[in-house]
Amino acid sequence: VAVSRVRKQIDEALYSFVDGQRPLLEAVSGELSPLLGALDSLLSGGKRLRPAFCYWGWRGSGGEDIPEFFTAAASLELLQAGALIHDDVMDSSDTRRGQPAAHRRFAALHTESGWRGAAEAFGSGGAILLGDVCLTWCDEMFQGSGLPDDVLRRGRPIFDRMRTEVICGQYLDLLGQARGRRPDANAMVEAALRIVRYKSAKYTVERPLQLGAALAGAGPEALDALSAYGLPLGAAFQLRDDVLGVFGDPDETGKPAGDDLREGKRTVLVALTLQRADPGQADIVESLLCDPALDAAGVELLRGIIVDTGALDACEMMISRYAADASKALASVGLTAEAREALAELTVAATARTV
Amino acid sequence: VAVSRVRKQIDEALYSFVDGQRPLLEAVSGELSPLLGALDSLLSGGKRLRPAFCYWGWRGSGGEDIPEFFTAAASLELLQAGALIHDDVMDSSDTRRGQPAAHRRFAALHTESGWRGAAEAFGSGGAILLGDVCLTWCDEMFQGSGLPDDVLRRGRPIFDRMRTEVICGQYLDLLGQARGRRPDANAMVEAALRIVRYKSAKYTVERPLQLGAALAGAGPEALDALSAYGLPLGAAFQLRDDVLGVFGDPDETGKPAGDDLREGKRTVLVALTLQRADPGQADIVESLLCDPALDAAGVELLRGIIVDTGALDACEMMISRYAADASKALASVGLTAEAREALAELTVAATARTV
Secondary structure, three states, X not given: OHHHHHHHHHHHHHHHHHHXXXXXXXXXXXXXXXXXXXXXXXXXXXXXXXXXXXXXXXXXXXXXXXXXXXXXXXXXXXXXXHHHHHHHHHHOOOEEOOEEOXXXXXXHHHHHHOOOOOHHHHHXXXXXXXXXXXXXXXXXXXXXXXXXXXXXXXXXXXXXXXXXXXXXXXXXXXXXXXXXXXXXXXXXXXXXXXXXXXXXXXXXXXXXXXXXXXXXXXXXXXXXXXXXXXXXXXHHHHHHHHHHHHHOOHHHHOOOOOHHHHOOOOOHHHHHHHHHOOHHHHHHHHHHOOOOOOOHHHXXXXXXXXXXXXXXXXXXXXXXXXXXXXXXXXXXXXXXXXXXXXXXXXXXXXXXXXX | OHHHHHHHHHHHHHHHHHHHHHHHHHHHOHHHHHHHHHHHHHHOOOOOHHHHHHHHHHHOOOOOOOHHHHHHHHHHHHHHHHHHHHHHHHHOOOEEOOEXXXXXXXXXXXXXXXXXXXXXXXXXXXXXXXXXXXXXXXXXXXXXXXXXXXXXHHHHHHHHHHHHHXXXXXXXXXXXXHHOOOOOHHHHHHHHXXXXXXXXXXXXXXXXXXXHHHHOOOOXXXXXXXXXXXHHHHHHHHHHHHHHHHHOOHHHHOOOOOHHHHOOOOOHHHHHHHHHOOHHHHHHHHHHOOOXXXXXXXXXXXXXXXXXXXXXXXXXXXXXXXXXXXXXXXXOOXXXXXXXXXXXXHHHHXXXXXX
């Protein structure tokens, strides 16, 4: 109950901020409406996980339920929106949250309008700029949340570090895909885990939790205890996402089956597969990964190898171990009982075998 | 003398901030050094115009020469860096400030390293992420400048609006290029002028000046007077840039001759040309603009039409009129005599016929 109530308040804060920006864009030009249309579409989906973790860090450290805090926490959804929009350009993803990716929307607008030049280039350009809008609005929303200056100042170092970390994590991800298979399979698993750490574990769980707690006045020791919970939970969450990206139901994930494989994502699951594969299997994995025309049969073949090598079992074991570590650490965090209960609920939701 | 002293202090603040971020990136991964390398290369060039206008707004409104202010003002260079990096991806520009554009650097790294997939896609991805880093660092640097909270709060609405406006201006620019020639030539000139207003006049001059003045405590009337100076100066500055983009010396502009023509930029100069062209000339302009393989002979042909139609003269007249409007308005701004003198110097420098 508490979790869905928080979600509602986060949504209200988010939509209220975006609505407040409409007049500015309309004053510049009526031709900017596709930017807002694409943003509205993206924001209509999403689990609001980061604001939720931020809320429980705050609430569990003695913060009150005030609208200013919900505004500050909801700003994380704009960071996430910007990251997803740019990610989809880089990965050439077609869909996001069950809808066309932003760059595909802009490309479709170009085609429908019969404009000059390549629709794809216009699509990427529009999406790059929409992502930029989201990144600057994230910060405008956070800093303009109405929280007192001394409160904001407490959260600021974490807010800043989180943003740099997630972008760095994305660069490492891009690099991992470009590098592909490396001779040392263990190093490949480690590299994939480092991407998980920065792109997901810190960004999705640890930093939002710490941000909320820091805003509420938590000290360094309390923040460290939250890391001990947030990092394994965030890793478990990402590994679950990786498994769903290969084996998940498209109706639930909002992405076509096997999309992660088609995009050649160098996930931990893929690294574990290559670590365990015989040379023949490894060659098949390498040749099929990153094939934009990968069909259902190819996806089935890859899934078979991921299962047969034992990589799926190994990944599920890692998820269980991380989730157990997180649950254990949760008992030691200095948060209220109410917050610990809500986080236990989020832990289950974030690592469950369905979306 | 004052102008070059300011530039030195802006540079020091900028490099000091970027150097302060190195350890964080190094702690994440040694593989992030190409991001910093590309940023260092970009920041080694540039005229620091926006921080300079911000400084004179501040100084002329009674602000003191304190390091905290130089840090806040220098943050505008990171916004500019992010905008240029993303712009170059969208325009597929090869060079920036006489060096390879960021996305070309990342693409070259991909090729040299023999990585998988398309070097160009890696290049764009790296540049998108580096631009994102710059956008978030701009705000981190501004908010973390050390200026007191009440001072920052005075500047914040302008800082926020400026960022949204420049991104919106870039979207309108992208749209203008996609639309190409429109039946109503006057509407085309107006559309080009609106892009100049948001992408340049406000962003380069008006908002930085107002930001400095607002931080120093200037009220609404003083800010309006700065608009009356900043908007025409910013427009003159951009029109000069457009002329140099077609007729300028590559050694001075840092871009190959005719690069703007090759990229199909829908500048005011181009709109004025199409407005005055006969149907035959207009067809030539439309067919050559946006031709990525446009050679020296094509550039010469286009230059000839721009001159023959009288568009170049018309553009020079607009520049003179805007510059005169700015100079006239400068006499009425409520800034100190020292600031007005420095701004008069910047007015000349920003609109002169050479870079």
